[in-house]
Amino acid sequence: MAITILPPAPAYLEPQDDISSDDSDVDGGVDLEGDSGMRPSKRARHSSDQELVTPGEIVTDDPQWMRGHGTYVAPSTTEIVATVAGTVQRTNKLLSVRPLRARYTPEIGDLVVGRIVEVQSKRWRVDVGAPVLASLPLSAINLPGGILRKRTETDELQIRTFFSEGDLLVAEVQSLYADGSASLHTRSLKYGKLRNGVFMSVSGTGGGGGVVRSRRQVWTIDTVHGGGKVDVILGVNGYIWISKHIEVVGGDTAITRIEESVSSTVYSSQNDEIAPETRREISRIRGVIEILVQEGLRVDEDMVMKGYEAAVEVDSENQGESNAYLGGEAGKSLIRLLSAT
Amino acid sequence: MAPSSTQQVLLSPAELSYLHTSLSLNPPVRPDARTSSQFRPLIAETDILPGTNGSARICFADGTEAIVGIKAEVEKSRPSYQASADRNVAEDDDDEEDEETRRDEQVAKEKKGLNEWVEMSVEIPGFRDDDSMPVFMAAMLSEALLADGAFTNRLWINRRFHWKLYLDILLLSQPLSYPLPLLSLTTHLALLSTRIPRLKSEEDEDPLFDDDWAASVFLYPRTEALIRPPVTLLVMSVGDNIIFDPTKEELAVAESVLAVSVGERPQEKGQGDMDVDSGKPVRDLRLLAVRTIDPPSRLTPAGVPNTLNTATGGTAAGTTEQASSKRETMEEEGVWQPPRGGAKRKLIAAMIQAVLARGGVAEEVLDGLDAVELG
Numbered sequence: 001m002a003i004t005i006l007p008p009a010p011a012y013l014e015p016q017d018d019i020s021s022d023d024s025d026v027d028g029g030v031d032l033e034g035d036s037g038m039r040p041s042k043r044a045r046h047s048s049d050q051e052l053v054t055p056g057e058i059v060t061d062d063p064q065w066m067r068g069h070g071t072y073v074a075p076s077t078t079e080i081v082a083t084v085a086g087t088v089q090r091t092n093k094l095l096s097v098r099p100l101r102a103r104y105t106p107e108i109g110d111l112v113v114g115r116i117v118e119v120q121s122k123r124w125r126v127d128v129g130a131p132v133l134a135s136l137p138l139s140a141i142n143l144p145g146g147i148l149r150k151r152t153e154t155d156e157l158q159i160r161t162f163f164s165e166g167d168l169l170v171a172e173v174q175s176l177y178a179d180g181s182a183s184l185h186t187r188s189l190k191y192g193k194l195r196n197g198v199f200m201s202v203s204g205t206g207g208g209g210g211v212v213r214s215r216r217q218v219w220t221i222d223t224v225h226g227g228g229k230v231d232v233i234l235g236v237n238g239y240i241w242i243s244k245h246i247e248v249v250g251g252d253t254a255i256t257r258i259e260e261s262v263s264s265t266v267y268s269s270q271n272d273e274i275a276p277e278t279r280r281e282i283s284r285i286r287g288v289i290e291i292l293v294q295e296g297l298r299v300d301e302d303m304v305m306k307g308y309e310a311a312v313e314v315d316s317e318n319q320g321e322s323n324a325y326l327g328g329e330a331g332k333s334l335i336r337l338l339s340a341t
Numbered sequence: 342m343a344p345s346s347t348q349q350v351l352l353s354p355a356e357l358s359y360l361h362t363s364l365s366l367n368p369p370v371r372p373d374a375r376t377s378s379q380f381r382p383l384i385a386e387t388d389i390l391p392g393t394n395g396s397a398r399i400c401f402a403d404g405t406e407a408i409v410g411i412k413a414e415v416e417k418s419r420p421s422y423q424a425s426a427d428r429n430v431a432e433d434d435d436d437e438e439d440e441e442t443r444r445d446e447q448v449a450k451e452k453k454g455l456n457e458w459v460e461m462s463v464e465i466p467g468f469r470d471d472d473s474m475p476v477f478m479a480a481m482l483s484e485a486l487l488a489d490g491a492f493t494n495r496l497w498i499n500r501r502f503h504w505k506l507y508l509d510i511l512l513l514s515q516p517l518s519y520p521l522p523l524l525s526l527t528t529h530l531a532l533l534s535t536r537i538p539r540l541k542s543e544e545d546e547d548p549l550f551d552d553d554w555a556a557s558v559f560l561y562p563r564t565e566a567l568i569r570p571p572v573t574l575l576v577m578s579v580g581d582n583i584i585f586d587p588t589k590e591e592l593a594v595a596e597s598v599l600a601v602s603v604g605e606r607p608q609e610k611g612q613g614d615m616d617v618d619s620g621k622p623v624r625d626l627r628l629l630a631v632r633t634i635d636p637p638s639r640l641t642p643a644g645v646p647n648t649l650n651t652a653t654g655g656t657a658a659g660t661t662e663q664a665s666s667k668r669e670t671m672e673e674e675g676v677w678q679p680p681r682g683g684a685k686r687k688l689i690a691a692m693i694q695a696v697l698a699r700g701g702v703a704e705e706v707l708d709g710l711d712a713v714e715l716g
Binding site for chain 2: 002003004005006007008009115117144158161162164165166167168193194195196197198199265266267268269270271272273274276279280283284286287290323324325326327
């Protein structure tokens with residue numbers, strides 16, 4: 001069957017509760033611990049991360065609470081109003097709303113994947129999924145050949161040969177400006193232009209599932225079915241790059257030699273030869289990450305590896321032709337396998 | 342040529358080259374590992390708007406979502422001078438026996454609907470209603486609906502009155518990929534669920550309707566086997582591969598994109614041949630319209646091969662003409678080249694064939710839509 005059409009699933013299952021009708025919000029707010037202890041049944045029902053509020057909703061009018069992130073107090077009232085859709089969090093007497101979905105807020109040292117959207121005379125503007133574009137100055141990149149020298153006007157004229165509009169790169173957040181925008185750098189052999197793979201964008205650090213900051217953001221998967229090695233780069237900002245692993249030529253590890261051998265292809269936008277098997281496995285990894293995000297699970301090395309193993313298992317259980325597609329039934333059995341472990 | 346999709350997706354030459362090579366393999370490797378004729382699962386429901394005669398909502402897996410509401414209104418028909426002239430002639434004729442048969446013939450002739458009885462409006466967020474995108478969408482959808490000329494006949498009440506049908510098509514999300522198939526499938530479901538009040542008056546009286554909604558009749562009655570509104574599907578090609586339900590990334594490397602509208606031929610009773618294997622009647626599909634859509638891949642910048650890139654040890658060409666002539670004569674693997682020229686005639690025929698063939702994609706899509714519970 002080429003097409004599957006599903007009936008809509010209820011977005012949120014209302015807990016089956018007999019008293020749910022009489023405890024409607026009489027006082028216009030989610031009851032909090034500081035409230036009168038009249039309705040213990042309701043408080044017991046809510047686990048703290050189930051209290052969803054929408055922007056404009058009054059969280060409480062009790063003056064004992066202090067407002068935190070994601071809330072607002074109108075002048076001359078004591079009502080704390082949510083400004084984002086999310087879950088209510090309480091830390092002592094501080095009340096904040098953690099958004100369900102948020103844009104990425106850069107922090108120094110984050111590994112990010114970005115896309116060039118604008119080329120200026122001495123810098124690039126990079127989309128990293130943050131509220132404002134990040135900038136990558138010409139002085140913060142490695143020059144081809146690994147030469148260390150001052151940037152001249154010739155480099156400024158040739159700025160598009162390094163990165164041009166649409167190019168993807170992996171970089172590190174070097175510093176932050178006052179308006180929250182980030183300044184990036186690629187002055188390491190780990191960073192630079194991306195090729196030989198596919199890009200995908202999921203929600204980043206900040207809310208719900210998605211990429212989380214972890215020990216390793218970049219690693220290599222040994223794939224099955226002759227796929228060879230595949231690199232995965234999980235940008236903290238939720239941008240993900242999955243590509244064929246390229247061995248360092250010559251295997252020369254001398255620290256001074258590496259620069260010369262690698263950097264001749266650092267700014268190349270030409271793909272190497274990639275076998276169909278590798279492409280299929282890249283698609284499979286992409287499907288796994290998509291399912292993880294759909295299920296609201298965190299995306300990190302551990303979960304992706306588990307998910308990939310489960311996906312291979314699900315595929316091998318299926319009779320007939322091997323298919324890496326993870327929609328519909330295959331996806332459901334993958335989730336079952338993941339939740340079983 | 343209909344305008345290409347919405348916003349240009351910004352992709353790097355390396356990504357475009359990867360996608361293009363993957364999709365031109367045999368079998369193609371799609372970024373989400375689907376087979377070439379596999380659709381993403383979609384979520385559909387009907388009768389969601391209580392104030393309309395029929396409505397539907399469809400949600401695609403990429404997050405695009407559309408709702409369609411259909412409203413019917415009784416309208417006075419414009420007096421047709423053609424018809425009245427005929428009537429005068431008929432009145433002059435004294436022959437009494439022929440009166441009855443002639444009258445029947447005339448009713449059959451007058452039962453012909455007019456295209457202006459259907460009004461379609463498409464709303465896409467971020468576009469004005471006179472932008473080319475919504476206008477083209479509405480034109481393509483109404484073209485498919487009105488192509489066989491039989492649809493408007495359903496709106497005929499009597500010689501003086503008819504139903505006027507307003508189709509309001511609303512895309513709720515940003516147009517992430519080309520929204521035409523989404524809008525078409527939603528319109529299809531909404532038309533299937535459309536009900537109009539049952540007529541109580543007779544002949545050319547002022548129309549009087551049964552006010553019991555439970556007694557209302559479907560615009561597409563279930564008794565008429567296998568007559569369904571048209572669907573428009575998006576088909577794209579890369580190399581010799583024909584790919585259905587393309588995502589926005591796949592559209593970005595398409596060599597040609599077609600919007601194929603398919604309808605069903607009304608079948609005479611008893612003539613519908615049964616499929617021997619499954620025992621269900623075979624759909625008699627026919628092509629209503631084909632439109633080419635400008636593929637967004639033509640607007641993408643070409644990749645620079647290593648030999649022409651100073652940053653990778655190559656030597657840049659002196660002028661832009663030299664650069665483009667060097668690049669285009671070079672058959673280098675892994676460098677993105679935007680497609681040039683049109684699609685081959687054979688390929689277009691193969692794309693249409695893949696949609697229409699018995700057991701082909703259109704049949705499966707119509708079967709899938711039939712299975713959606715109405716109401």
